[in-house]
Amino acid sequence: MLGDTAYKLAQETKRTQAHLTAYNESLVEQLCRETRHIFAQLEALLQKVNPALGRSVDTRAVAAQLAALHATAKRNKRCLLAYHHLRLQFLKSLFWSVGKIPDELKPQLSPQEQDFFSHYAVLVSQYKHPFVDIDLNASELPPRDLFIEVRVLKDCGEIQLEKGSLLLTRNSQHHVKRSDVEHLISQGLLQHIG
Amino acid sequence: MGDYYDIDDILADQQLNVDIPGLATDETRSNGDELQADTTIELPLWMAESLAANDFVELQLPRPYGSRMQRILYASCRNVNFHALCPYFYKFGLKLSLALDEPQLSELLADVYRQRLELVLDAAQRSDAQNMVEFISQLDETEKQTYAIAKKSTQAVRQWQKGDAKLLQSAEILTCFQSAPS
Amino acid sequence: MTSTKPTQQFTLPELEFLAEDTPITIIPTHRMDTLHFISGSYGPFQPPAHIEVPLWLARLLKTKRRCHIQAPTWLNCRFLERKYDEEQRQPDRFSNLPYQYLEIAHVLVTCAEDDIPQSHTIKRLIQDLREIRQSKARAGLAAVNPVYLQMDHLGAVELNEIRPVFCQAFNHLRKLEKDLGDYIVPSYEDTQSTTSYSNY
Numbered sequence: 238m239l240g241d242t243a244y245k246l247a248q249e250t251k252r253t254q255a256h257l258t259a260y261n262e263s264l265v266e267q268l269c270r271e272t273r274h275i276f277a278q279l280e281a282l283l284q285k286v287n288p289a290l291g292r293s294v295d296t297r298a299v300a301a302q303l304a305a306l307h308a309t310a311k312r313n314k315r316c317l318l319a320y321h322h323l324r325l326q327f328l329k330s331l332f333w334s335v336g337k338i339p340d341e342l343k344p345q346l347s348p349q350e351q352d353f354f355s356h357y358a359v360l361v362s363q364y365k366h367p368f369v370d371i372d373l374n375a376s377e378l379p380p381r382d383l384f385i386e387v388r389v390l391k392d393c394g395e396i397q398l399e400k401g402s403l404l405l406t407r408n409s410q411h412h413v414k415r416s417d418v419e420h421l422i423s424q425g426l427l428q429h430i431g
Numbered sequence: 432m433g434d435y436y437d438i439d440d441i442l443a444d445q446q447l448n449v450d451i452p453g454l455a456t457d458e459t460r461s462n463g464d465e466l467q468a469d470t471t472i473e474l475p476l477w478m479a480e481s482l483a484a485n486d487f488v489e490l491q492l493p494r495p496y497g498s499r500m501q502r503i504l505y506a507s508c509r510n511v512n513f514h515a516l517c518p519y520f521y522k523f524g525l526k527l528s529l530a531l532d533e534p535q536l537s538e539l540l541a542d543v544y545r546q547r548l549e550l551v552l553d554a555a556q557r558s559d560a561q562n563m564v565e566f567i568s569q570l571d572e573t574e575k576q577t578y579a580i581a582k583k584s585t586q587a588v589r590q591w592q593k594g595d596a597k598l599l600q601s602a603e604i605l606t607c608f609q610s611a612p613s
Numbered sequence: 614m615t616s617t618k619p620t621q622q623f624t625l626p627e628l629e630f631l632a633e634d635t636p637i638t639i640i641p642t643h644r645m646d647t648l649h650f651i652s653g654s655y656g657p658f659q660p661p662a663h664i665e666v667p668l669w670l671a672r673l674l675k676t677k678r679r680c681h682i683q684a685p686t687w688l689n690c691r692f693l694e695r696k697y698d699e700e701q702r703q704p705d706r707f708s709n710l711p712y713q714y715l716e717i718a719h720v721l722v723t724c725a726e727d728d729i730p731q732s733h734t735i736k737r738l739i740q741d742l743r744e745i746r747q748s749k750a751r752a753g754l755a756a757v758n759p760v761y762l763q764m765d766h767l768g769a770v771e772l773n774e775i776r777p778v779f780c781q782a783f784n785h786l787r788k789l790e791k792d793l794g795d796y797i798v799p800s801y802e803d804t805q806s807t808t809s810y811s812n813y
Contacts, residue, residue: 240475244445250438257608301487308481315441322436327607334602342608376599379630385599415599425601525789541789548782549755556751573785581778584622588774591625594723 239309242268243316250320257327260347265317272313275306282306328354332361335424336374376419385415386431393426439572443522444477476523480530490531496524501539508543509550513571520571547574555581621777628769632716633669638683640664645679668717672724682725687711688718690731693738700745707746707766715743715770743771750775757782 246264286299328350331338338346338354346354365373393405398417405411405427421427434440471491474482482488494500495516504511513520521540528536551570554563555578567578590596623631641658648656648670655666663683666674674680686692687710699708711717718739726732746767753764754775767775 240445240478244475247438247441247445251442254438255607297487300485301482304481304485304487305478308478312444312477315435319436319438319441323438327604330604331602334604339605339608345608377624377627378597378599379626381597419599422599423602425605428601429599431598521785521789537789541786544782544785544789545755545757548757549751552751552754552778556747577778577781577785580781584774584777587622587625588770591629592719596625 239305240312242271243309243313246320247316250316250323253320253323253327257324257342257345259345260324260350261320262347265320268313268317272310275310275313279303279306279310324350325353329357332357333374336420337424339424372416374420375416376423380415383414384412385418385429387411387413387418387422387427388430389426390428391426393421396421439519439576440522443519443526445475476526476530480526483530492527492531492533492536495520496527496536501536504539504543508546512569513574514569516571518572521573544573548577551578552581554578556585621780623773625770625773628713628773629716629720632713632769633667633672633720635668635713635717636665637668637671637685637717638663638665639671639674639680640683641674641680643679668720672720675725675728682721682728684721684729685711685717687714688721688729688735690734690738693735693742697738697742697745700742700749704749707749707764709766710742710768713769715739715768746771747774754779754782757786 242264246261246268249258249261249264252258282299282303286296328346331342332354338351343351361373388410389405389407392407395402395404396417399414403411403413405421410430418427422429474488479488479490483490500516517523521544524540525537528534528540547570550566551574554566557563567575570578587596640663641660643658644660645656645658647654650670652667655670656664658664658680671680671682675682696708696710718735721729722732722736722739729735750764750767750771757779
């Protein structure tokens with residue numbers, strides 16, 4: 238039935254809201270193919286009613302078919318765009334809240350999506366360029382103290398601080414400057430404990 | 432087209448399939464089957480709307496919105512399982528009411544939503560969420576959204592009062608693809 | 614974290630932060646010179662003279678044991694009990710409490726418990742007030758019609774709590790009752806496209 242593939246993708250989009258799954262290349266590909274096929278059908282139908290050919294056809298029936306096919310093509314397009322739009326929204330949010338693509342997420346993204354992420358990062362860094370003193374990625378939680386207490390949840394190796402470096406091994410606890418580790422907390426590597 | 436990318440709006444278009452009696456001289460073909468005039472078929476709304484716009488077909492209200500159901504809703508809507516009727520009861524109903532030019536349908540829906548709103552908000556503010564599972568499962572998607580928004584809001588206040596809001600948290604988005612760090 | 618979309622809500626820590634500009638009277642325990650900040654200069658501090666400072670500074674000095682905080686006139690059992698009675702007597706109205714009563718009370722009972730007489734009873738009273746007002750707000754929301762909604766004397770936290778629900782419900786009703794025009798609450802976020810991602 239016309240529109241079934243699009244419906245499948247729409248349902249997958251709905252599920253993606255709660256949980257991001259791997260980019261469904263085969264379904265996207267299938268839907269694009271179907272839409273190209275519809276386009277070919279549309280062109281053939283239009284030929285039929287071409288008055289130059291002078292054939293007698295029920296133009297009203299052809300018009301109904303044209304309307305049905307056209308609606309399907311538009312529907313397919315809308316479902317495709319919504320699927321990609323939601324995933325791009327996700328990537329943008331990911332950029333602002335985490336700043337990078339976590340390793341375990343990489344296999345879920347298409348190469349184009351990974352490209353998008355890095356291009357988006359470049360765009361934002363160009364935008365940020367004039368405000369060197371303001372960290373646009375900083376946490377919006379109003380600060381209480383300059384220094385905070387953190388526990389390490391995952392090994393992060395050595396990090397560079399304003400003064401020297403610090404080795405972050407799992408389960409160790411540190412008293413550090415908040416602005417130095419904020420990004421590690423949002424990435425889920427450190428836990429803020431006080 | 433503010434809702435163009437909205438997945439709920441897209442899914443609402445797919446609901447229930449509107450009954451379509453074909454009209455004389457109209458032969459729509461889908462999947463190669465010839466459709467005779469004056470037959471009644473079900474089509475998804477997005478297709479039906481486009482055919483109706485050109486007067487190829489005439490639309491009829493699907494059963495969950497029919498006069499019998501409307502009478503039930505007028506009498507009492509609090510215990511109706513909307514999720515079973517149509518997961519997008521309001522959104523789809525609104526589209527129908529516009530497509531079929533039946534403004535009283537959307538007015539009925541507005542009344543129904545208002546009456547059920549208090550129950551939804553009540554459930555969202557209760558802390559014994561377990562007892563609410565059945566109630567929630569009977570809500571339509573719009574009501575579920577209302578519930579989720581209200582619950583999130585109330586929980587944020589509770590957390591703050593307990594003193595849990597002053598710590599930096601890991602990004603919420605991480606939960607969309609990974610389990611919480613052990 | 615910085616989100617790609619502005620949200621409809623303040624976070625609770627943000628509301629608390631805003632409330633910390635409220636002036637409050639302290640009694641310094643140590644002699645100190647005037648303190649200079651971007652937002653202004655406070656002091657000199659000469660115990661036992663009372664002095665008015667913003668709440669954030671009061672909290673800072675209090676945690677460093679350099680002052681006692683004088684509870685605001687409304688933060689006492691008698692006043693709050695009276696307000697609670699008022700809330701009960703008028704089921705469809707909110708009593709007039711300071712706009713930021715929840716935030717200020719929260720800051721003071723957490724950092725200056727020992728300076729506030731009967732702080733435990735106060736905590737309980739504040740909670741009682743919050744609950745009775747919360748159920749009134751809920752009833753008010755359920756009565757929402759697509760034209761207007763009036764709830765006077767709601768506090769900042771309370772308004773912030775109902776704002777997103779109100780916007781969603783109101784816009785939804787607006788769409789259903791079309792003959793009232795196309796006006797949609799200027800929401801900062803298209804509530805119809807609220808996805809789980811838009812909260813970041």
